[in-house]
Amino acid sequence: MSPTHTAQLMDGTGLARRIVEATATNAAEISQRTGVAPCLATVLVGDDPASVTYVRMKRARCAKAGIRSRHIGLPASTTTAELVDTLTALSHDPQVHGILLQHPVGPGIDERAAFEAIAPEKDVDGVTMHSFGTMSFGLPGFVSCTPGGIMRLLDEYGVELTGKQAVVVGRSPILGKPVGMLLLAQDATVTYCHSRTADLPAIVREADIVVAAVGRPRLIHGQDVKPGAVVIDAGYNPGNVGDVDFDTARTRARLITPVPGGVGPMTIAVLLAQTVEAAAQQCHGLVG
Incomplete structure (x- = not known):
């Protein structure tokens, strides 16, 4: 990337707004019908x-x-x-x-x-072992909301995952682990990293898609981002700081999520969408 390159921002706020609008329509339909x-x-x-x-x-x-x-x-x-x-x-x-x-x-x-x-x-936040299991096996169920929001963002921006190298930094049961499984289901090759990973920067440099979800401010530096990579910052630390050093990473990435305004709004949008989906399933057959 040239010194003047700036990554395109992945607008989670705008996409989340559209998801919530569609969710409101679905909620009104359920209320009217049942x-x-x-x-x-x-x-x-x-x-x-x-x-x-x-x-x-x-x-x-x-x-x-x-x-x-x-x-x-x-x-x-x-x-x-x-x-x-x-x-x-x-x-x-x-x-x-x-x-x-x-x-x-x-x-x-x-x-x-x-x-x-x-x-x-009723696990609309996707936090139970049952939800993780159904998600991992590609069966019907609710996904963890932040990983679900990340996947919707990637889809919205047309990010091709098949055959790509995806590095997930973080291994929590409701973020790092499930987002890796969702990426794997889309035929990405997934590497999990964490606080004990040896030479983390070297692994990140190979990634076509980086998901930072470890809760350490500015852990991922721009020089460690592969030129043209897609960078998803799912970290949120005091002072509106993510897990990625945004100012340096945006000079090398092709797409990057801001903090705030990237992953955060998507998490809530997926939560609401899954709540309405749960209501539709539980109210099925009440009326109409």
Whole structure:
């Protein structure tokens, strides 16, 4: 790439807006046909300021999309058993179609046990082992929202994945691992990297597609980006900083997501779309 090259930005905000508009249309159709409005239950343990903000933002987006939201706030002292009981009750509530447990839930709670209390048909955040399994095998189910949003962005910008080298930096069960599986399903050759990967820059330099999802500010530097690569920054760190050094990476990449305005809006858009899809499945046959 020339010194004056600047990558095209992948506009997650604009694409997310279109997804939410289509979701609102679908939600209105379900409400009109069945008399039931899609409903997302949000569960928050404690009062972490960032988590409170995220939940408030998701509930506001629900309202815009014609999705009812029910919020359950639990004290920081909540035990794993109490949280599991809450999620189990929501799983059995016919008026709730999707469940979002805001994470992280705090050091005193077994997060995996809590996630597994969510019924698969209401796991619109794609966090259960069931959802990961169906996604990995290409079966019907809900994908993890951030990976799902990343795949929609890649599709929107016509990124060819077949035969390409994709490097995923990060291995969390709701981001790094599932996005790698989704890329693999599209015939990319996938390499997972993480905090213990030896000579990470050398591996990143071979990547046609880089997904940074490790939670370390500016870990990926521009000189380590292959000229013409597609760079997806799924990191979000204090100060609106991603896992990629944006200013240097954009001089070498062909496409790059900004932070904010790239992956983040897509995560919420997929959450809302999957909530309405869950409602459609659960309300099937009620009327019409």
